[in-house]
Amino acid sequence: MGRRLLRVAFASRASAVLTGSALDDLVAASAARNxxxxxxxxxxxxxxxxxxxxxxxxxxxxxxxxxVGQDPRHHDPRLLAAGWIDRRRYPHWPMRLLALSLQGHAPSPPMPPDLPDPFAAARAFDEAAVHHLSALRRRSAWNADAVSFAKQLVRGLCEVPGALPGAVPAPVRSRAAFVDDVCAELARGWMTDGWSGADVSLGLMRLYLGLHRMRRCPEPAAPRRSVLILRPSAGTEVVSAMVKADLFRAAGWSVRLALDPGEATLARVLAATGCCPIVIAGGRLALGHGRIEANDFATRLRARCPDRLVVAGGCDAGPLAEWPERLEFLVDVQGTDAEVPVVWPMIAAIASPHRRPFEHRWRLIVP
Structure with missing residues (x-):
């Protein structure tokens, strides 16, 4: 296995001169150097x-x-997260400038008041990843397939589909993006086309059966991280939990999946999974009480497990395909002390390619 990549996310305040064309020039120069x-x-x-x-x-x-730390155009640069990654999230962008909202998505881990909320930062990076992916694939063709397939699901034209449409590539991330499109179309149909709640629920069940018959991702032989995925007992949608499990396993995570756990089962699962992060599977359609139930369940778990990262899913939590990167970022945020300055020359010396590689035994910790 080759040397792993390092990912760093940071926030700063732009100086008064870093506006308009000056910012464009900075990005162009950075892209050329990168x-x-x-x-x-x-x-x-x-x-x-x-x-x-x-x-x-x-x-x-x-x-x-x-x-960056010596650049006067960046006021008060603050580290948000740093950690090892196995693949790039923006492989075709040497540097790209985007204007996006950083509105908070509470509740979140406590952060210094002058830093963006980490959930807002994670969502902004998700949106950027969607822009990156959209530039690489035939989005219009995918969306047309999703619209057609959603109608087939609702009308019962594919009672037990053996697979998703052939236009969808095999990788798990592509499958997750397609499922997002199908769920968005089911929600739109429920809101505008007169599809009943029963029609949409049956459509989701048929989608689940189709996914269930596809080849599932196995547990990695040597997992690098672990995650517990829970679906609340009142949840009615299992599709997102299944897709999340496949996404995390494909990214090298060990996954424990618990659907509708009672109190006794929940206590055993929490004890057996140590301090790994917890993801609550929420509905992807923004219909009914699934999203509210997921958020309420997450709030109760945070009070019960104050030392564990608990993240609620759902349609407002960002794209399905971005869950491994999203959670890894949030885990690294919790492990970073933003108040302690990073001695980058020392870290650079440790990470130098001229030293004996040992990154598989080292996770970046801010000194």
Whole structure:
């Protein structure tokens, strides 16, 4: 296995001169330099806040962060998260500028008041990833397939579908993106086309049966992280829990999945999974009480397990396909002390390619 990549996310406040064409010039210069250093990422602007994601060879990332700390155009750069990744999230963007909202998505882990809410930052990076993916695939063709397939599900034209439409690529992430499109069409049909709640529920059940008959992702032989996925007892949708489990396993996570756990089962599962993060599977259709139930269940679990990261899913939690990157970012946020300055020259020396590789035994911790 080759050397792993380092991912760093940080926030800063733009100086008064970093507006309009000056910001465009900065991004263009950064992209040109990043191509030479094999770095990729995105720069998000929301009012005066700059939010940046950089990924690539660890020594090149550390050298860039050292320059950022000395750049007067970035006021008070603060580290949000840093950690090892196995694949790039923005492989075709040496650097891209996007204007996105950083509105908070409470509740969230406590953060210094001058930093973006980590859930808002995670959602912004999700949106950027959607922009990146949309530029690479034939989105209109995918969407047309999703619209047609949703209608077939509701009308019962595919009672027990053996697979999703052939236009959908095999990778799990592509399958997740297609499921998102189908669920969005089911929700739209319920709201505008007169489909009944029973029609949509049957459509979701047929979608679940089709997914269930597809090849599932096995547990990784050597998992690098673990996650517990729970579906609340009052939840009516299992599709998102199934897709999330496949996504995490494909990304190298060990997954424990519990559907409708009673109190005794929940207590055993929580004890057996230690301190790994918890994802609550919420509905993807924004209909009924599924989203409210997921958020309420997450709130109760946070009170019960104050030392564990608990994240509620659902249609307002971002794209299904981005869940492994989203959770990994939030886990790294919790493990980062934003008040402690990072000595980037020291980290760069540790990560230098001239040293003996040992990154498989080292997870970045802010000194």
């Amino acid at each position: 191509r030479q250093s094999r770095l990729t990422g995105v720069l998000i602007r929301s009012d005066e806040i700059l939010l940046q994601w950089v990924e690539g060879p660890p020594d090149a990332v550390c050298a860039l962060m050292q320059r």
